[in-house]
Amino acid sequence: MNKVNFLGEDDFIRIMKTENSEFRKTHVKQGKFQSFDGATLNYYFAIPENATKVVVFAHGFCEFFGKYHEYVWYLYQAGFGFFFPEQRGHGYSEGKMKEPDVVYIDDYDTYVEDFHIFMDKVVMPATPEKKRILIAHSMGGAVGTLFLEKYPGYFDKAVLSSPMLKMKSVPSKLVRSLLSIYAFLFGKRKAMAPGQKHFDGVSVFETSSTKSRVRYDYMFEMRLKDEHYQTYGASIGWGLASYKVYDRIFKNASRLSLPITVFTAGQDHLIDSDGYTEFAGKVPGAKIIAFEDSRHEIFNAEEETRNEYFRQVLEIIDRD
Numbered sequence: 001m002n003k004v005n006f007l008g009e010d011d012f013i014r015i016m017k018t019e020n021s022e023f024r025k026t027h028v029k030q031g032k033f034q035s036f037d038g039a040t041l042n043y044y045f046a047i048p049e050n051a052t053k054v055v056v057f058a059h060g061f062c063e064f065f066g067k068y069h070e071y072v073w074y075l076y077q078a079g080f081g082f083f084f085p086e087q088r089g090h091g092y093s094e095g096k097m098k099e100p101d102v103v104y105i106d107d108y109d110t111y112v113e114d115f116h117i118f119m120d121k122v123v124m125p126a127t128p129e130k131k132r133i134l135i136a137h138s139m140g141g142a143v144g145t146l147f148l149e150k151y152p153g154y155f156d157k158a159v160l161s162s163p164m165l166k167m168k169s170v171p172s173k174l175v176r177s178l179l180s181i182y183a184f185l186f187g188k189r190k191a192m193a194p195g196q197k198h199f200d201g202v203s204v205f206e207t208s209s210t211k212s213r214v215r216y217d218y219m220f221e222m223r224l225k226d227e228h229y230q231t232y233g234a235s236i237g238w239g240l241a242s243y244k245v246y247d248r249i250f251k252n253a254s255r256l257s258l259p260i261t262v263f264t265a266g267q268d269h270l271i272d273s274d275g276y277t278e279f280a281g282k283v284p285g286a287k288i289i290a291f292e293d294s295r296h297e298i299f300n301a302e303e304e305t306r307n308e309y310f311r312q313v314l315e316i317i318d319r320d
Contacts, residue, residue: 001318004077006307007070012214020073027076033121035088035114042092043122046072047081053131053317054081056123056155058115058147060138060164061238062103062231064091066222070215071299071310078314081130085118087111087143092228097190097235100227101199104190104235108245111143112150119154133317134158138270138296141165142245148260149252157259159313162268162296166246166275176243179236189237196233199223209270209296212306246275253282260285261316263309265301266292 007015027046035041044065047054055075057068065084072082088110089095089103097104105111123132134155136144141163148158171179183189192198201224205216223229234242260283264276280286291309294301298309 001314002077002079004074004310004314006074006310008303009212009214012070012212013218016069016218020069023073023076024069028072031122033118035117039088039094039114041085041088041094041114041118043083043085043118044072045081045083045122045126046076047126048076048079051079051081051130053133054083054123054127055133055135055317056119057082057084058134058136058140058144059084059087059090060140061234062090063137063140064222064229064231066229067219069218074310074314075317078318080314080317081127083118083123083126085115085122087140088114090231096231099192099198101230101232102190102192102196102235103231103233104237105241106189106237107241108143108146108248112146115143115147116151119151124154131156135161135313136163137161137299139164139242142242142249145249145253145256146245148258149249149255152255152257155258157316158261159316160260160262161298161309162265162271163262164242164245164271165249165279166272167242168270168272170243170246176240180240183236183240189240190235193234193236193239199230199232210300211295211302212300215300250278250282253279256283256285258285260287261312262286262288263298263312264288264290265294265296265298266290267294268296270296 028044031043032040064086075082086093132155134144141160203220205213208216210216262276276288280288291298291305294305
C-alpha cells in the first residue's frame with residue numbers, strides 16, 4: 001500500500017479545488033448502466049495501474065459522489081481502485097420524484113437488485129482477478145448487508161460505516177400499519193413524510209452528522225449549485241421501507257461468513273447502537289470498532305478521529 005497524507009482543516013478546501021479536482025479530471029470516469037427495470041443509474045470509477053484490490057461503495061441516504069471526493073482520492077493514492085454507484089433517486093441516477101429533494105423507494109429489494117445488476121454488468125467484468133471490498137455507509141450499510149446475505153461470493157471483505165442496522169425512533173407496528181394504510185388509500189407513498197423538510201439552502205452544520213465544518217461546507221456548496229444533489233427529505237414510502245430493514249437483516253444475518261468490520265459513532269443521532277451488539281452476536285466474522293467522539297459520519301469527524309478511521313480502513317483493505 002502506498003503512503004497517503006490525510007488532509008487537515010486549514011488546507012482542505014484549497015487542495016480539494018486544486019489537486020483533488022485535477023485527480024478527478026484525469027483519472028475518474030463516469031458511466032451509466034440500466035438496472036433490472038430499465039432505470040438508468042449513474043456511477044464513477046477509477047482503477048490505478050497494477051491495482052489488485054477495488055472498493056465498491058454503497059452510500060447513504062441523500063448522499064452523492066461529491067461527498068466522497070476525499071475518500072476515493074485516498075483509496076486511489078493508496079493504490080486501490082473504486083466503483084461508486086449513485087443509488088436510485090440520488091445524484092445523477094434516475095428515480096427522482098416530481099419534488100427532486102424527496103427520496104422514495106418502494107422496497108429495499110429494489111436497492112439490492114440495482115446493486116446486483118451493477119456488480120454483474122460493471123464491476124465483475126472489470127475485476128475478474130482482483131479482490132473486492134465493500135464499503136457501505138448508513139443506509140448503504142443496510143443495502144450492502146442485505147446484498148451480502150442474498151448474494152454471497154461477490155466480496156472478499158466488507159467495511160460498514162455507521163450502518164443502518166437498527167434505526168432510532170422507529171414507530172410502533174400499529175402506527176406503521178396505520179401509516180401504510182393511509183399512504184395506500186390516499187396515494188401518499190411518494191409524499192414527504194411527517195417531520196421531514198424540503199431543501200431550503202440553509203446550512204445546518206450544527207445539527208448535521210459531521211464535525212468538520214470545511215467538509216460540510218464543501219458538500220453544501222455542491223448542493224446549492226446542482227439540483228441533482230439536493231435530495232433532502234424522506235417520503236412516506238422510503239420511511240415504511242426503511243422500518244422493515246432491521247427485521248430483514250437479522251433474519252438472515254447468520255448467512256454472513258466473510259470478514260466484516262463495523263465502525264460505529266458514539267454520538268450518532270440516527271442509529272440505535274443495540275443493533276451493533278446484536279449484529280456482532282449473530283455474525284462471527286464481525287468486528288466492532290467504536291469512535292466515541294464521532295457523529296454519524298466518521299469520515300467527516302474531527303481530525304484525530306477522522307484520520308484514525310481512514311488509517312484503519314486502508315489497513316483493512318490492504319490486509320490479505
